[in-house]
Amino acid sequence: MQAKAKSQSQLISIQILRAVAALSVVTGHTINEIHQVGVPYPELPFNFGIGVDIFFIVSGFVMVLTSGKLVTRPGASLEFMRRRIIRVVPLYWFYTTGMLLALLLFPTQLNHSTTTFQQVACSFLFLPCVSAYGNYQPVLSLGWTLNYEMFFYVLLLSRWLGVQPTPGFYASGDCCWRRWCWAL
Numbered sequence: 276m277q278a279k280a281k282s283q284s285q286l287i288s289i290q291i292l293r294a295v296a297a298l299s300v301v302t303g304h305t306i307n308e309i310h311q312v313g314v315p316y317p318e319l320p321f322n323f324g325i326g327v328d329i330f331f332i333v334s335g336f337v338m339v340l341t342s343g344k345l346v347t348r349p350g351a352s353l354e355f356m357r358r359r360i361i362r363v364v365p366l367y368w369f370y371t372t373g374m375l376l377a378l379l380l381f382p383t384q385l386n387h388s389t390t391t392f393q394q395v396a397c398s399f400l401f402l403p404c405v406s407a408y409g410n411y412q413p414v415l416s417l418g419w420t421l422n423y424e425m426f427f428y429v430l431l432l433s434r435w436l437g438v439q440p441t442p443g444f445y446a447s448g449d450c451c452w453r454r455w456c457w458a459l
Contacts, residue, residue, distance in 0.1 A: 292333050299326025352435040359428050367421055371398050374415045390414055401425040
């Protein structure tokens, strides 16, 4: 009984981390929007982008925790990927398509109104790509986080199937991350 209570308290701490991350990200985006419309706002001595890092850490932890029970079941790895794809892809493609429509219909109302075929294709395939503005980001700019989520899923699946990714595979994710950060 004590083990279950300890496990639940640990998961509550993960939920607290999620809440801190969410508040951090929302606050950071809000401050950014306030600056963009020209409202004076004092600079705060805190990097609200840390919330994204917390989300990635929590997400990785939860994926490993929840998938650990499935490793020994036949076909579980493909079922895991199928569930991830069903959960992520349709909604992301819907909003990416919506952004493409907005680019066509309201280009003057957007911060970035130019895209390339390569960026569109990479966006739908969750691959990093340089935008027309020189940044590593998909058409739906906030989708960059899903590129990393999908990379993590592929990494987890490959390990699950017993495939040892090459150092170049790991480096490609790290390289894209660093280039995205430098583009900011």
